[in-house]
Amino acid sequence: MSFDDLSLFDLSLLGWTAARVSALPVGTVPARVARVDRGAAEVIAADGTHHVRYGAQVRRAAAADPVALPCVGDWVALRPLAEGRSELAAVLPRTSSFMRGGVSRTSRAGLSGDGQGQVLAANVDVVFVAEPSMHATDFADLGRIERLVALAWESGATPVVLLTKSDLFENGLDDLVSDVRAAAPGVDVHAVSSLLGEGVGLVGGYLAGSRTAVVLGPSGAGKSTLVNALAETAAMPTQLVRAADGRGRHTTVHRELIPLPGGGLVIDTPGIRRVGLYEMTDGVDLVFSDIDELSRGCRFDDCDHDAEPGCAVIAALENGELPERRLTSWRKLQREAAWMATRTDVRLRKERQNRWRQIHKEMRRSGRNRP
Ligand SMILES: Nc1nc2c(ncn2[C@@H]2O[C@H](COP(=O)(O)OP(=O)(O)OP(=O)(O)O)[C@@H](O)[C@H]2O)c(=O)[nH]1
Numbered sequence: 480m481s482f483d484d485l486s487l488f489d490l491s492l493l494g495w496t497a498a499r500v501s502a503l504p505v506g507t508v509p510a511r512v513a514r515v516d517r518g519a520a521e522v523i524a525a526d527g528t529h530h531v532r533y534g535a536q537v538r539r540a541a542a543a544d545p546v547a548l549p550c551v552g553d554w555v556a557l558r559p560l561a562e563g564r565s566e567l568a569a570v571l572p573r574t575s576s577f578m579r580g581g582v583s584r585t586s587r588a589g590l591s592g593d594g595q596g597q598v599l600a601a602n603v604d605v606v607f608v609a610e611p612s613m614h615a616t617d618f619a620d621l622g623r624i625e626r627l628v629a630l631a632w633e634s635g636a637t638p639v640v641l642l643t644k645s646d647l648f649e650n651g652l653d654d655l656v657s658d659v660r661a662a663a664p665g666v667d668v669h670a671v672s673s674l675l676g677e678g679v680g681l682v683g684g685y686l687a688g689s690r691t692a693v694v695l696g697p698s699g700a701g702k703s704t705l706v707n708a709l710a711e712t713a714a715m716p717t718q719l720v721r722a723a724d725g726r727g728r729h730t731t732v733h734r735e736l737i738p739l740p741g742g743g744l745v746i747d748t749p750g751i752r753r754v755g756l757y758e759m760t761d762g763v764d765l766v767f768s769d770i771d772e773l774s775r776g777c778r779f780d781d782c783d784h785d786a787e788p789g790c791a792v793i794a795a796l797e798n799g800e801l802p803e804r805r806l807t808s809w810r811k812l813q814r815e816a817a818w819m820a821t822r823t824d825v826r827l828r829k830e831r832q833n834r835w836r837q838i839h840k841e842m843r844r845s846g847r848n849r850p
């Protein structure tokens with residue numbers, strides 16, 4: 480199924496609810512954002528898809544605060560213009576939002592006003608936290624699960640933890656699941672194997688009633704494989720035809736709001752995939768090894784590469800060796816990392832992980848859980 484098959488479709492299939500009607504300005508119709516470009520968005524309205532520019536009011540609001548920029552998942556108001564065109568006249572109030580760096584609108588204390596408040600996805604109902612039960616030679620990372628679950632709650636959506644690739648974990652899966660349950664109290668935890676199709680139907684059940692989901696998790700967690708498995712649970716003839724001429728895939732690549740044949744939608748964007756995965760400064764340093772390298776030449780060990788004398792990073796910036804964009808993203812990630820680090824009680828997490836490591840050691844010794 481793709482949006483193109485759904486001309487004149489029921490907006491409730493996209494998650495529209497009567498509760499949103501009152502937010503709609505007079506003379507506008509509702510639409511949902513499937514993708515954003517610079518200053519324009521691809522939206523789906525009851526009469527099909529439109530490529531629409533932002534109206535003056537939206538542009539003004541976004542200039543004052545980037546949070547006001549339309550993003551994937553937003554419900555927006557379309558106002559008809561001349562010649563059958565429309566403009567994106569307003570962004571309707573969001574029921575949940577994912578901010579870059581995981582900082583939500585309400586609690587971005589130290590970060591407000593610095594232009595970092597970009598929203599990556601809106602109106603998400605369910606957040607699947609995908610953590611591989613086995614990742615290379617490592618087991619599930621409880622700390623990462625905790626962090627992403629916290630982020631999900633923060634956004635206003637409901638988290639569900641999925642221990643992916645459960646087929647790689649033959650014995651002791653129940654122990655793992657109960658340990659994860661303990662790390663994420665009040666959150667549903669399921670083992671899933673997209674490869675064998677185990678648990679996939681259960682995951683799809685969370686999307687009943689045309690709910691919208693995102694899948695968070697590290698690279699290789701099996702996010703794409705899971706979304707593909709969900710998309711195949713009830714493959715429609717049209718999709719098979721499309722797949723044959725390659726257009727089915729095309730649609731998925733271009734639209735970041737993906738309707739599933741069994742009902743419900745998944746928002747999948749590169750930004751959303753990376754949300755919350757940079758926590759530790761270690762991670763930031765790894766991604767920015769060039770800046771890390773340069774900073775060894777700074778006069779001060781704790782140089783912020785801001786206005787300090789003898790800063791090698793600023794020097795590299797001035798002689799063109801380091802692109803300004805690099806330093807800007809580094810600053811942003813530093814702030815995100817600092818913010819994230821305050822979120823979790825590090826000591827508590829270490830203790831949990833040590834306990835878990837101990838369990839694994841014993842499992843390995845007794846020869847269990849060899850993938
Ligand atoms: N054994 C097993 N392998 C799986 C399963 N799901 C995914 N994989 C494999 O794991 C690898 C990574 O899967 P992806 O779906 O690309 O992972 P991803 O989370 O989308 O990764 P990124 O695109 O890097 O974010 C692929 O080689 C998949 O075939 C599973 O249920 N069992």
Ligand SMILES: [Zn+2]
Pocket residue numbers: 774777778782783784785787789790791792793
């Ligand atoms: Zn410096």
